[in-house]
Amino acid sequence: MHMLSFDVEEYFQTQAAAEGGVRVEDWATYERRLPASIEKVLAILADQDVTATFFVLGWVARHERAVVAQIAAAGHEIASHGMTHRMLGELTADEFRAELRDSRKLLEDISGKPVVGFRAPTFSITRRTAWALDVLAEELFRYDSSIFPIRHDRYGIPDAPRWIHRAIGPAGGEIVEIPPLTARAFGVNLPVGGGGYLRLLPTSLIRRAIRRAERAGQPAMIYLHPWELDPDQPVLPMTRTSRFRHRVNLSRTEPRLRDLLSRHHFSTVAAALAHATCPTTHEYAA
Template sequence: MTASLHAFSPSTVRPQAQPIDPARFAPIVEAPRREDARIVNAMSVDVEDYFQVQAFANTVARDRWDEFERRVERNTDRVLQIFADARVAATFFTLGWVAERYPQLIRRIADQGHEVASHGWAHHLVTSQTPEEFRADIRRTRALLEDLSGQSVVGYRAATFSIGRTNLWAFDVLAEEGYRYSSSIFPVHHDLYGMPEAPHGPFRPRAGEPFVEFPMCTVEALGRTIPCSGGGYFRLMPYAAFRWAVKRLHADAERPCIFYFHPWEIDPGQPRVPGLSIKGRFRHYLNLDRMEPRLRRLLGDFRWDRMDRVFGSFLPH
């Protein structure tokens, strides 16, 4: 990018909260891609193991990750089979840590027609990184994923949606490192993440620059902003309510849904990690046994494809 998102050098200063200038963002309005008169939505998977989630960060240190039973390969292979059964292609935002240990898994993802994208190396929150640390992280991850997949890796999703009002400099760094889009902002209030003042549809973080952010999806109902992008919300909400929200998004905003989930969410038999808070246990283990049948139903109820194809006309070339 030719202009920084903040008025200081991102290479030397740990950023502080900045006021949001609405003119900074350039929302993109474009007719959605359709098939059989139905909007094509974006299906995505955040490839990480059950012990790597933010809910466990205070219980499971990164230097202990190799002590835990790994289930990410078998679970991701199960996800690949579910997608094959439904004839759906998706985007797999993958940790470098996982790719380093399971290189053949990355090749299988790519060989089966899916997009390989970056989820950073080891699930560090971007809010915990300096710009130098962030740059090294996303550069290392992209290089490995490209080498293993044979694809050009252009997409990125921050761990726990940890790009927001305090670190908009991250978009500059992503663009400088060769990424073309991010899907890292959730425009809601949440105790772990959220930037509710951000646009609720695709936007360019700096007007006039080509890099694009695709925020997670929400709808307005009963005076509230309701998330409808998957994850724990998908396991919490009745399926009929979630399907209604996606249809509402299509009708009101004429916009594709961006759906995400994790391979561990289809694994109700995963080991239980001790020492979690009540909230942590609730968020992680709720309705795991219902996830796979709900996911299969969702794949049949709507059209789905990879992020880079659903939003291909938005992306810089």
């Protein structure tokens, strides 16, 4: 059983938008597209009878309460994506702890269920921010899905394990870590499990990576964003690289997602963890 996840945020809340000049204090002035994109996501999942984990930004919980209620009512798992979508390198440990508590409270109030999972904005648990694992463990989160085991200009720990493992933070905190799907080629890990990679790469390559996960007895973690199913979203000022990453093949997301869901069995992180074994431990140094 593989894991399907969505990072629930607006198109103007990404790191690329922030770097293009969109400020958190101006978020309320942008056109909201999330309710319509979530409708689309929920319809696709209902069509294929799939449940997923939704890592919801606290800002969304505060400003689009009905959207979160609708996701929860459809039987999906609600987890936290922080409050302000700032990368963890921009936060102190205390600020991060406050974001965890605030977002969890908002999400639990709406869903009526405990929130035990977290994904950092822009996969921003790296070597420099490994302290966040200790904070998550102290706050009694059960799992994290923020460490991408690849080399990338924004994020990644290239030698981190590729499959579910017990992560030990620099201060000894322990949490289950769920890395997004990668493929192994030419001695390096390549990202294939979601976002722009899923829109850009040949589907044969992604399917092969999932089949390899199956042969290894491991669930694959796939991630997407609701704005990736909204090709008509407004174009924001961004660098050329960011615009490519954000916008490439947006119209292909839906058919590709439907194709994946029809070929493999996906569910929530909670459901996958109930079946998965977690034999390896990895210590993340400060």
